[in-house]
Structure formats: C-alpha cells, structure tokens
Amino acid sequence: MTRHVWVSILALWLCACGDPESPVAAPQAERAPGARAGEVERRVRGIEPRLIAWRRDFHQHPELSNREFRTAERVAQELERMGLDVRTGVAHTGVVGVLRGTQTQPVVALRADMDALPVTEEVDLPFASRERASYLGREVGVMHACGHDAHTAILLATAEVLSGMREQVPGTVVFLFQPAEERPPPGEEGGARLMIEEGALEGPRPEAIFALHVVSEHPVGTMAWLAGGAMASSDRLEIRVKGRQTHAAYPWRGVDPIAAAARIVLRIESIPGRETDARLPGVVSVGAIHGGVRHNIIPDEVELLGTIRSLDRDARWTLHERVRQVAESVAASSGAVAEVEIDAENGYPVTWNDPELARLVLPTLERVAPRLVEARPRTGAEDFAFYQQQIPGFYFWLGVRPPQVSAEEAAPNHSPRFFVDEAALPLGVRAMTELALGYLTNAPGTAPAR
Numbered sequence: 001m002t003r004h005v006w007v008s009i010l011a012l013w014l015c016a017c018g019d020p021e022s023p024v025a026a027p028q029a030e031r032a033p034g035a036r037a038g039e040v041e042r043r044v045r046g047i048e049p050r051l052i053a054w055r056r057d058f059h060q061h062p063e064l065s066n067r068e069f070r071t072a073e074r075v076a077q078e079l080e081r082m083g084l085d086v087r088t089g090v091a092h093t094g095v096v097g098v099l100r101g102t103q104t105q106p107v108v109a110l111r112a113d114m115d116a117l118p119v120t121e122e123v124d125l126p127f128a129s130r131e132r133a134s135y136l137g138r139e140v141g142v143m144h145a146c147g148h149d150a151h152t153a154i155l156l157a158t159a160e161v162l163s164g165m166r167e168q169v170p171g172t173v174v175f176l177f178q179p180a181e182e183r184p185p186p187g188e189e190g191g192a193r194l195m196i197e198e199g200a201l202e203g204p205r206p207e208a209i210f211a212l213h214v215v216s217e218h219p220v221g222t223m224a225w226l227a228g229g230a231m232a233s234s235d236r237l238e239i240r241v242k243g244r245q246t247h248a249a250y251p252w253r254g255v256d257p258i259a260a261a262a263r264i265v266l267r268i269e270s271i272p273g274r275e276t277d278a279r280l281p282g283v284v285s286v287g288a289i290h291g292g293v294r295h296n297i298i299p300d301e302v303e304l305l306g307t308i309r310s311l312d313r314d315a316r317w318t319l320h321e322r323v324r325q326v327a328e329s330v331a332a333s334s335g336a337v338a339e340v341e342i343d344a345e346n347g348y349p350v351t352w353n354d355p356e357l358a359r360l361v362l363p364t365l366e367r368v369a370p371r372l373v374e375a376r377p378r379t380g381a382e383d384f385a386f387y388q389q390q391i392p393g394f395y396f397w398l399g400v401r402p403p404q405v406s407a408e409e410a411a412p413n414h415s416p417r418f419f420v421d422e423a424a425l426p427l428g429v430r431a432m433t434e435l436a437l438g439y440l441t442n443a444p445g446t447a448p449a450r
C-alpha cells in the first residue's frame, strides 16, 4: 500500500474514533472439550520420553539458519512414520506435514522454527552442543540459544498425539517446521516469508495459525498471551549524513556531518511517544555511528545504522515517515544532506494476535495452563508475523524457567547460558494439541459439538 493511503487511513481513524479501542479479548464459551481432554492428557503423558529424547537430540545437533539439514530430515522421517502427507525442501529446509482428520474442513496450522544461533553453549549438560560452523567467514559455536529445539520437539510430539487420535480430529492440521526464523545469512532468502512464497499456506489453506515461544522470564507451568501487537515490527535504518570535509580547527570552512549526525540521533530517538501516539509504543535506536579517521579532520560523511520498532501496524509507517522527515530537515538546518534508507522490504511486520482468534482460544488456554498471565508486548520481532499477514494467527509464550531460579537470575534467550527446564515441554504439547482441536471444534462456521 502506498504511503499516502496509509496516512489517509490513519487520518480517518484519528478523526472517526478518537481513542483507539484496546484489543481486549472477552473470552467466549468453549464448546465442551469432554472426554477428549482426558485423552489428550493421557497421550501427552505417554509421549513424554520421546519428546525429551527429540529435544535433546536437536539440542545436541543445532544448525544455523537455512542449514537445518539434519533437523529437517529427522522431522520429515518422524512425520512420515506418523502417516502424515509430508513436503520437504520448502524454503530450503522447511518441512510441511498435513494430518487429515474426520473431515477436510476447517484447516488449522501449527508452526515451529528449527534454527539455532552462532553462540557457544556454556550450559553444563550431558547433551550440550559442541557443534561449530562457519558463519560470515568466522568459525563459531552453534547453540539452540533461543529454544527452537524445544519448539521443534513440541510440534513433533503434537503431531504424534494428534495422529494417534485422528478419528477425533474434526478437520485438517498443517504442521509447519520452518527454517531461518533468526534471519537467513546475508544474501539469502528464507524464513516465514519464503515458506509462504513456496506454498506452505496452500494445499490445503489454513484458516488460522498458532505458534509458541519458550521464554525464561516465566517459570514452568506458566503461559503468557496477549491480543493485538504482541511483538514489534523491525525495520533497518541507515542514514548517510553528507557534509564537506575540512580541518577541525576551521569547522566553518566546511560542513560538519558529525555534529549534524549527533543532532539527528537525539532527535529521531525522541520521536516515539512525542511525535507519534505514546499509547502505540515504538522505539528508534541507533546502534552504530561510523565517520572520521582522525582527531583534527572533520570528515565528509557519517553513517548511522539503527532499527525502528513499532507495536502498531499503522504507527509503523508513521514512524518511518517522521524519522525520514526529521533526519532530512535536521541535516538541512546544518547545511548537510541526510540520505535516509528504511528497509521495510526486508523488515518484519508487527506480530499481530488477531483479537477475534484470541477470544476464541482463550478458554482453551485457561483450561490447559496451570497459570495463564496476560503479557506485556515485546519490542523484539518474530517472523511468525508474515503468516499473520495472510491469515489470523495467535502467538504465545511458554515459561521454561526452573522454579528455583528467579526471573532476574535466569539467562535470557540468545544467551550462551539460556536453559530450558524440560518439565515445561509437555504443557507446550498439550497447549498446541488443544489449540488445534479447539479451533477445529469452535471455529466460526463449525457445527456445535454434541
């Protein structure tokens, strides 16, 4: 959509509604899960040893984004053994499994990401990763420091549970095992966007999609959810401030891009909340400044690199527009020129939990989770957002912190000390299984259960 269409939509919305409505989900009654819930619980208990074995195997053999060859092969083998229709090589190493229940419609998708990170593991485990790989020309350790090993194992176990009770699955379940959530290496395509381009959401087309992420803020037994903007859009910002080189003792004889760049940083970082609606959170951060070679030369040019984040789908574009205008005008006021590039094309959209879908599934989560909390949004990004641009989606968090460790002590995702308490994993399987069954049973247009 063009920028001015976005701006007009925003203007209409501003004058028509005043306060934006907060996407509060009033839960809707869940059709009785009945004996099926007991069977899910039994089957999840039964699958536990295999779930843990899968997770340890993936943990010990992590693979970087777009290199998930072994993981994908293992996943495909298991899905085939379960009798699913399996497609491999989607978006390089992605695997799509289709489970057909008692009827073809409705169709629901569940997604797990499979990639690991260039991090050297520091956790003392018998199955700790010793893998090394080449990343951007350097040799690095490889670790499942974001817990995608847990996601992959949870989704495999979910497929096993659901395939064992096919006659009670009133629709079709699509399992998406996705590569490169942590972004493909520079110059390569990958992740959710490529999965979609290569038909992951076609044949059959799901009507809704679910995913979870393990986090160490919450202890085992806790799940966290949120309607609306759950994780931020993320767009790379690059600004070239062009001045005119001169002796630093005679700055008036040139144009100083360093001083201009400093003013730009201070101005653009204060845009969110002052020049865009403070109730729609956003962040502008400059992470790198490059310019100059010596103390007494004012350089020709300074480069600023940063990121723009927003938790609102429309405010994302307003932020981009203001950053561009402010950088250009601040530079111009110093006699310099700012060239602003915001790479929305390779950016991630807002992870937007469809409020209607949240309303539909909340009773299921409430029933399944020993403790369910309403989370604060996160300003990190997640490429699950691309699926949610196509179909309504719901993304939630599963606590994996050992109960005896405090939230402050627990290492965050991406840390070499990130630790997953495996006691949390069966709840993930139960949640994914029940969400799929709950959606297929309660989705708009389905007949009420007897």
Ligand SMILES: [Zn+2]
Pocket: 146, 182, 413, 414
């Ligand atoms: Zn991550």
Ligand SMILES: [Zn+2]
Pocket: 146, 147, 148, 181, 213
């Ligand atoms: Zn992750």
